[in-house]
Amino acid sequence: MTKPFDPQASVAEAAARLTGPGGRFEMVVEEVLGAPMPVLRHRSSSLGEVLAASITHGDRDYLVTMEHRWSFTEHAAAVAALATALRERYGVRKGDRIGILAANTPEWVLTFWAAQALGAIAVGYNAWWAPREIGYGLRHTSPAVLVVDAKRAAQVAQLGIRIPILTMEHDVPALLADYRTAELPQTTIDEDDPAVILYTSGTSGRPKGAVHSHRNLVAVIGYHVFNDALAAELTGTGDLPTGRRYLLTSPLFHIASLHNLVVPRLVTGDVAVIHQGSFDADRVLRLIEREQITNWGAMPTMATRMLELDLSAYDLSSVAAFSLNSAPSSAALQQALRDQLPVARNALVTSYGLTECGTAATLASPAELAAFPDTVGRPVLGVTLEIRDSAGNTVSDGTEGEICVRSPYVMLGYWQDETATAEAITADRWLRTGDIGILEDGRLRLSGRRSDLILRGGENVYPTEIEQCLEEHPAVRECAVVGVPDAELGQRVAALVVVEGGVATREDELRAFVAARLAYYKVPAHWRLTTTALPRNATGKIVRTEIEV
Missing domain, CATH: 3.30.300.30 (ANL, C-terminal domain)
Known part of the structure; x- marks a missing residue:
């Protein structure tokens, strides 16, 4: 009698081959910040090391907008120039904060990587903040220098701050020209040194700065490359994909765009195509046509607006992967996508995560999402997930409780907020998400967001x-x-x-x-x-x- 095919067992077997002893993605348990943690045995030690290695991608496109294209070679040279300028002209050193306050631009990405080359900490301020909120963020993280676009420069001018302010339109290009022959700085980094601070809303009424380490982001890269290898293993090709073109529509001050799109592309050698300006479904679809986008992770609100148009008027045949990110999606929206967007019929996925997690904690495959529209999937590589009661005890399968996560992706803590950090992260490095959910047969289902939280179009x-x-x-x-x-x-x-x-x-x-x-x-x-x-x-x-x- 033929044994029925079990897709989940097949995935587990392929993952075991990749992560077992001697595998390309061999997992081992090491002590991380005092707690045992599953990590990749073979990994980069810092984002600076990742940056230096990216030059091997040469003249392939890395960052693309409607007006400009940056190859990996051009990007590395620009980062070297900007990092050297920040060090020599503005005295930026390891551990200093470099603030970034801007809409999505290639200069945003350059500034982030320049910070990593110096061992400084990039701070991604929310570009939608009002001046009062900007003032709070600047006081909170005290950047040595602030890099802004023209619109935010006008807002910052109202605050009377005394730190150096560099505009992306004028100052950054001038620095790139002045230091164009500079070598990429080399800085000694510990894996658990902070690399970036991204702000998330807080129950105390003030935004909190989630601090992610070099270990966190290097682990996120490993997770993405592992997913590519797993897909290749399951299809029998054995080769990692190349030539993909990712569409970036979410803000760079979100982990969806920075950690999970721009940063991994420096390793995979794929293109990040940056949509600029407010979301306009027609403009985005035209950009997909022009740039032959293959991968897009959209907020549910973006998908909803896209479905209001006649999709047959656009050539979307290049799109091979589509995901719903940053907010829960309804079964009705999922089905509407399958009905109207060809790629969604076989490739629609969704996930669950939060800024503090660094990347997705769970991922729902196309088959499981189709069968269980309310699921957000199973724990991803390196993630241990438990549902706990109010006393902190693990509950049984099918019982509602708080979602708790432990992984190498989880943030170090909140910037200058020991109390909030202690409330969120236990002594043995479990993140208490504050979200309520249920585990059923290994799949997570959300039953409630954090108490009182309003989730408006992907924004907390x-x-x-x-x-x-x-x-x-x-x-x-x-x-x-x-x-x-x-x-x-x-x-x-x-x-x-x-x-x-x-x-x-x-x-x-x-x-x-x-x-x-x-x-x-x-x-x-x-x-x-x-x-x-x-x-x-x-x-x-x-x-x-x-x-x-």
Whole structure:
């Protein structure tokens, strides 16, 4: 009798061949920051080492926009020039922070890699922040130099800061010309030295800086190359893919674009095509046609807007891989993609992760996502995932609890916030995500986002920050901010505001007040003004489930 084919067993067997003793991706257990951790035996020791090796890709394209193309050779030379300029002219040394505040540009990427060559720490500030938020970020991480685009330069000018500010349009090109013959700096790096800080929203009302080490990002690279090798093993080709063209549509200050797209391409030798400007589905689809994009990871909101167009009007035949990232996706959206986008019929995947994880913690294959639309997949290479109860005990299969993750991808901690770090990461390096989920037959299903979190179009929004902002207005007595369902964005921000009796104020006044202080996506789209006190429990906490907006 013929034994039925088990796809999951086949994947497990192929993975075991690659990661077992003597395998190309042999996994071993080493002590990392005091805890046993599965790591790749054969790995680079730093991002500087990765950068130096990238020159072997030569004149192949690395970064592409509508106006410019940078080969790997040109990129390495530009990074050498910029890093040398930052060291010689601005005194940047190992451990200093180099701030980056800009929309997606090749110069953003150059600055990141220049920081790695110096052993400095790149800080990716949120380009959508309002001036007040920018000021907080600069005070929090104290960069030695700030690299900005022209739009953000105008915002920074309002702050009266004293650090050197370099514009991408003028100062960076001038430095590249002045130091064009410079050699790539060589800096001694420990694997657990910090490499980058990316900000994520915090329950305390202030963004927190997630610190990722060289080990974290090198491990992310290894994970991506392993996935390529696993696919080759399963198809029997044995050869790693070449000539892929990745479309970058998410901000570079997100791990989806930086850690999981731009950084691994320096090893795989593939192209990163950068879409610039706000998301426009027609422009993006035309870019896919022009650049013959093969791989695209889109936010669900982007996919939704794309499906509003007639896709038959575009040549999308080059696209061979498509994923939904950064936010949960509905079964209806997944099916609509399969119905209208040819690649999605056999290659649609999704994942679960967060900034603190560094990369995906789980990945759902096309077959499993089709069979279980609410799954976000199984733990990826090197990830151990557990569901725990409120006491920290592991729960049984099928039981809801907090998702906890341990892997070489998990951040070092939060910049200058020992309390928040201790709350998020246990002594034995388990990350408490704060997300609620269920493991069933090895597959993860999300049952709730972090308490109170609003997930608006891939951006994390915590009510506390908006509430604290609103409470600065003299007419606001108290307020509560919640998420309300939205077909396009997943959720929109809504505010219930208790105003002082007899004080004249209007919705548009409060909207403008928030918009002047916070990023646009945090400004409530729905408002209800009242003089009735908010519902609270016995301990005085707001009962958000009773709030109607």
